[in-house]
Amino acid sequence: MAFTDRELNCRDCGAAFIFTAGEQEFYATKGLQHDPVRCPACRTQRKMMRPEDREEIPHFGVYASYGGRTPRQLHVASCAQCGQTTEVPFVPRGDRPVYCSNCYNDVRTKQEERDAAEAEAAAARIAAAAAQTAERDQERQEHVGAVVADPEAL
Numbered sequence: 001m002a003f004t005d006r007e008l009n010c011r012d013c014g015a016a017f018i019f020t021a022g023e024q025e026f027y028a029t030k031g032l033q034h035d036p037v038r039c040p041a042c043r044t045q046r047k048m049m050r051p052e053d054r055e056e057i058p059h060f061g062v063y064a065s066y067g068g069r070t071p072r073q074l075h076v077a078s079c080a081q082c083g084q085t086t087e088v089p090f091v092p093r094g095d096r097p098v099y100c101s102n103c104y105n106d107v108r109t110k111q112e113e114r115d116a117a118e119a120e121a122a123a124a125r126i127a128a129a130a131a132q133t134a135e136r137d138q139e140r141q142e143h144v145g146a147v148v149a150d151p152e153a154l
């Protein structure tokens, strides 16, 4: 099969770029069915901007713990509580802490205890408010009852 240069449009910047015959041949030998979606400049930029997306040598976690069969992309991070290296299924960012599974369970248990305590406090407030309303209703009913019970008094 002969390859000829083809012009493609970059998905990121929209610029036209050449998917050369040589590259097509290379893709074919690698068994890649799809055309490249980004121009070379965007591919390079992407690599520089998102180092976590680059393929890494599987010396830790992902392949070690799943035998390389996991389809999940895991990211290595340090636990905010104990500092141990751990893996998370999302890209760790600075705006929220990452915990290892032990600390996560710990943190979650504490959070659940806090939530339970809050729910209890809220229930108590609601019960107190309901009791007050009931009291008022009862007073009103007694008052109305008194009037109805003794119509002659008027």
Ligand SMILES: [Zn+2]
Residues within 6 Å of the ligand: 010, 011, 012, 013, 014, 015, 038, 039, 040, 041, 042, 043
């Ligand atoms: Zn581009």
Ligand SMILES: [Zn+2]
Residues within 6 Å of the ligand: 079, 080, 081, 082, 083, 084, 099, 100, 101, 102, 103, 104
């Ligand atoms: Zn930890």
